[in-house]
Amino acid sequence: MIEVVSESRCVSCNQCVSVCPTNVFDRGEDGIPVIARQDDCQTCFMCELYCPVDALYVAPDSEQVIGISEQEAEQQGLLGGYREKVGWGKGRKPVASHDYMYRLSLFARF
Amino acid sequence: MSDSAERQLTADVLVIGGGPAGAWAAWSAATNGAKVVLVDKGYLGSSGATAPGGTNLLYLPPDKEMREQAVASRMKQGGYLAEPAWIHRVLDQVYTNLELIEKWGYPFVRDENGTPMRDHLHGPEYMAIMRKVVKRAGVKVLDQSPALELLVDEFGVGGARGVSRQDDLTWEVRANAVVIATGGCAFLSNGLGCNVLTGDGYLMAGEVGVELSGMEFTRKYAPSPAFGSNTRSRLLGWATYYDSDGNEIVGGRQGDFLAEALLKGPVYAIMNKADTPEKQAFLRKSHAIFFLPYDRAGIDVFTEPFPLTLRYEGTVRGTGGIRIVDDDCSTTVGGLFAAGDAATRERITGSASGGGAFNASWAICSGTWAGKGAAAHALSHRQSAATRDLKPAGRYGLGGVASSFENVVPSQELIKEIQDQVLPLTINYFRTEQGLKQALHRLDNVWNRVNSQTPQNVREQVRARETAAMAATARWMYTAALSRKETRSGGLHGLAEYPGQDEEQQHRLLVSGLEEVSVRTEQVPVSGVAVTAVAATSEEVQAG
Ligand SMILES: Cc1cc2nc3c(=O)[nH]c(=O)nc-3n(C[C@H](O)[C@H](O)[C@H](O)COP(=O)(O)OP(=O)(O)OC[C@H]3O[C@@H](n4cnc5c(N)ncnc54)[C@H](O)[C@@H]3O)c2cc1C
Ligand code: SF4
Ligand code: SF4
Numbered sequence: 001m002i003e004v005v006s007e008s009r010c011v012s013c014n015q016c017v018s019v020c021p022t023n024v025f026d027r028g029e030d031g032i033p034v035i036a037r038q039d040d041c042q043t044c045f046m047c048e049l050y051c052p053v054d055a056l057y058v059a060p061d062s063e064q065v066i067g068i069s070e071q072e073a074e075q076q077g078l079l080g081g082y083r084e085k086v087g088w089g090k091g092r093k094p095v096a097s098h099d100y101m102y103r104l105s106l107f108a109r110f
Numbered sequence: 111m112s113d114s115a116e117r118q119l120t121a122d123v124l125v126i127g128g129g130p131a132g133a134w135a136a137w138s139a140a141t142n143g144a145k146v147v148l149v150d151k152g153y154l155g156s157s158g159a160t161a162p163g164g165t166n167l168l169y170l171p172p173d174k175e176m177r178e179q180a181v182a183s184r185m186k187q188g189g190y191l192a193e194p195a196w197i198h199r200v201l202d203q204v205y206t207n208l209e210l211i212e213k214w215g216y217p218f219v220r221d222e223n224g225t226p227m228r229d230h231l232h233g234p235e236y237m238a239i240m241r242k243v244v245k246r247a248g249v250k251v252l253d254q255s256p257a258l259e260l261l262v263d264e265f266g267v268g269g270a271r272g273v274s275r276q277d278d279l280t281w282e283v284r285a286n287a288v289v290i291a292t293g294g295c296a297f298l299s300n301g302l303g304c305n306v307l308t309g310d311g312y313l314m315a316g317e318v319g320v321e322l323s324g325m326e327f328t329r330k331y332a333p334s335p336a337f338g339s340n341t342r343s344r345l346l347g348w349a350t351y352y353d354s355d356g357n358e359i360v361g362g363r364q365g366d367f368l369a370e371a372l373l374k375g376p377v378y379a380i381m382n383k384a385d386t387p388e389k390q391a392f393l394r395k396s397h398a399i400f401f402l403p404y405d406r407a408g409i410d411v412f413t414e415p416f417p418l419t420l421r422y423e424g425t426v427r428g429t430g431g432i433r434i435v436d437d438d439c440s441t442t443v444g445g446l447f448a449a450g451d452a453a454t455r456e457r458i459t460g461s462a463s464g465g466g467a468f469n470a471s472w473a474i475c476s477g478t479w480a481g482k483g484a485a486a487h488a489l490s491h492r493q494s495a496a497t498r499d500l501k502p503a504g505r506y507g508l509g510g511v512a513s514s515f516e517n518v519v520p521s522q523e524l525i526k527e528i529q530d531q532v533l534p535l536t537i538n539y540f541r542t543e544q545g546l547k548q549a550l551h552r553l554d555n556v557w558n559r560v561n562s563q564t565p566q567n568v569r570e571q572v573r574a575r576e577t578a579a580m581a582a583t584a585r586w587m588y589t590a591a592l593s594r595k596e597t598r599s600g601g602l603h604g605l606a607e608y609p610g611q612d613e614e615q616q617h618r619l620l621v622s623g624l625e626e627v628s629v630r631t632e633q634v635p636v637s638g639v640a641v642t643a644v645a646a647t648s649e650e651v652q653a654g
Contacts, residue, residue, distance in 0.1 A: 021152030021306050023275055042305035043339040046156040049234055060403030062300045062339040085398035096232040097217030
C-alpha cells in the first residue's frame with residue numbers, strides 16, 4: 001500500500017492525485033497530497049511511476065499498513081527505485097526498448 | 111441520481127472505460143469521424159489490468175500454415191466453442207495495429223535480423239502512448255469519472271451518467287452510441303491493477319436487457335505473493351515449491367497443483383531453477399514489476415522461500431462477458447457496443463482463458479471494431495442525442511431506497527458477503543453442484559439488500575454501485591456454472607459431479623435478468639456465416 005509522501009521532495013504537481021486509479025489521494029491545502037483513503041489503495045505502484053521527483057513509496061504489502069516513515073524509506077534507498085528499474089525519468093532508457101523480453105522468450109521453454 | 115447532471119456534454123460516441131479496449135475504441139471512433147468522449151473510473155493511462163504490468167500479444171506473421179495451426183490448436187483448447195473466422199480476424203487486425211503502435215512511438219526491440227519483436231507491450235509505456243494518441247485524435251477524456259448508469263429511450267441507448275469524484279459533481283454524456291469497455295470483474299481481490307474492475311459494465315448492460323455469455327468460464331485464479339498484489343506469474347516457471355516444513359512439493363504454476371496444495375496448508379516457492387547469475391540477471395531485468403514486491407520485502411527470491419497465494423481473477427482472465435452479436439461488436443440493444451474484457455471472449459478463446467496473449471489482442475481488435483461500429487451507428491442517426499427523450503436505466507445500488515434507518519446496509523458488509531461466496535477455492539475452484547447452489551442462494555440474499563445501501567458521498571455512491579455490480583456478476587456466474595453440467599476443456603469450468611466433456615453441451619450459455627436470472631443455450635455459429643444470420647436456439651433452461 002501507499003505509505004509515504006515525502007514532503008521534502010514533493011513539488012506539488014498533483015500527478016499522483018490525477019493518476020491513482022482508485023483515487024487514494026486528496027490535494028493538500030499546502031500543496032502536498034494527502035493519503036486520504038489508504039484502504040482503497042490497490043498496490044499498483046502507478047503513482048510512484050508518475051511522480052517526477054521520486055517522492056512516493058508504495059510498500060509491497062497489499063493486505064495491511066506497515067507504517068514505514070519517510071526517513072526509513074529514504075535511509076533504505078527505497079524512494080524512486082521502481083522508476084529507475086523501468087527506465088522512466090529524464091535520461092533513462094525505457095525498459096520496453098531493451099531486448100530482455102525477447103531474450104527471455106528464447107531462454108524460456110514454457 | 112438527481113434529475114439533471116451538473117456537467118452536461120453531447121457527443122456522437124461515448125466510450126466507458128480507458129484501458130486498452132476503451133482507448134482503441136475511442137481512437138477508432140474519432141478516426142472514423144465521430145465526436146468522442148471517453149470516461150474512466152480512474153485515469154486513462156494507469157487504470158485497469160494492463161497498465162501496471164504488461165501483456166504478451168498474438169503476433170503471427172501472415173503465414174497461412176502457421177495461422178491455420180494456431181487456430182486449430184486454439185479451437186481444441188477452447189472446447190470448440192470459439193470460431194475460426196473470429197480468431198483469424200483477430201490475428202489479422204492485431205498484426206496491423208501493433209505496427210501502428212510502433213509508428214506512434216513504442217520502442218519495440220528488433221532481433222538480430224532487424225525484425226521487430228512486437229509480441230509484448232510494457233503496460234505503463236503502452237498506455238501512456240495510447241493516452242497521447244487518443245487525445246491527439248480529438249477525444250475528450252474525463253478521468254476519475256466513473257459511469258454509474260446508461261441512458262435509454264425506445265430506440266436504445268443514448269449515453270450515460272456518472273460522477274466526477276475529484277470535483278464532487280455529477281455528469282451526463284448524451285451520445286447516440288455507447289461502447290462499454292469497463293474491463294472484467296475481479297471482485298476486489300487485490301490482483302495487480304484489478305480493483306477498479308467490479309463488473310460495472312455488465313450491470314449497466316444487464317439493466318437494458320443485454321445478455322451475458324460464457325459466465326461459467328470464470329474459474330480463474332492467479333498465483334501471487336501472499337502479502338502482495340503481483341499476479342504476474344510467468345516467472346514462477348523457475349520456482350520449486352515447498353510446504354511449511356521445507357519439504358519439496360512437486361508441481362507447476364498451471365493446473366490444479368497450487369489450488370490443491372493450498373488447501374492442505376501454506377505453500378512457499380524459491381526460484382532456484384534460475385541457478386546462474388546470468389539467468390537471474392535476465393529475469394530481473396525482463397520483469398521489474400515481478401521482483402519489486404520481494405525486493406522491497408527484503409526477500410531474495412532465488413535463495414529464500416516466499417509464501418504464495420492464489421488471487422481470484424473472475425472475468426479478467428476468465429472468459430465471460432457481454433454477448434456481442436455482430437462483427438462490429440454490437441449488442442442486441444440499439445447503440446450499445448462492448449469491447450475488451452467487458453465483452454465475452456468466447457468467440458476467440460472458447461472455454462479457455464484468453465490470458466497469455468488472446469485477451470490483450472482481443473482488447474485491441476474489439477476496441478477498434480466497436481469504435482468504428484459505434485461511429486457508423488451514431489453518424490447514421492437522424493436525431494441528436496441532446497434532443498432524445500432519454501431516461502436513466504440504473505435500478506440497483508444507486509441509493510436512496512432504504513425504507514427506514516434500520517434497513518440501511520453498509521456496502522462493506524455486502525462486499526464481504528459476496529467475496530465469501532466467490533473467492534474461496536473450495537467453492538469457486540473446486541466447483542460442485544451442492545457448493546454452488548448454496549453459494550448462489552446466499553448471493554440471492556445479498557442481491558435482495560443491494561438497494562438498502564444509502565451512500566452519503568461520491569465515494570460511497572461508487573462503492574454501492576460496484577457492490578450491486580459484483581453481486582449481479584456473481585449470480586450470473588454461478589447460474590451459468592450450474593447449467594453447464596460437464597467439465598469442459600480449458601480448465602475454466604468444471605463440476606465435480608460431471609468430470610468429462612459432454613458433446614451434447616457444445617453450445618454457449620447466455621444468462622440474463624436481474625431479479626430472476628435465466629439461462630438459455632446458443633449454438634456456436636458456423637464459421638464464415640454472419641453471426642446475426644444464425645438464429646439462436648432458445649431452448650429455455652431453468653436457472654439453478
Ligand atoms: C496480471 C495480469 C497479466 C495479464 N497478462 C496478459 C498477457 O500477457 N496477455 C494477455 O493477452 N492478457 C493478459 N492479461 C489480461 C489483459 O490485461 C486484459 O485482457 C486487458 O487489460 C483488457 O483490457 P480492457 O481495456 O478490456 O480492460 P482493463 O485494462 O481492465 O481496463 C478497464 C478500464 O475500465 C475502467 N472502468 C471500470 N469501471 C468503470 C466505470 N464504471 N466507469 C468508467 N470506467 C470504468 C477502469 O478504470 C479501467 O481503466 C493480464 C491480466 C492481468 C491481471
Ligand atoms: S499504489 Fe496504485 S492504488 Fe495505491 S496509491 Fe499508488 S496509484 Fe493509487
Ligand atoms: S506526484 Fe510526486 S511531486 Fe507530484 S504531487 Fe505527487 S508526490 Fe508530489
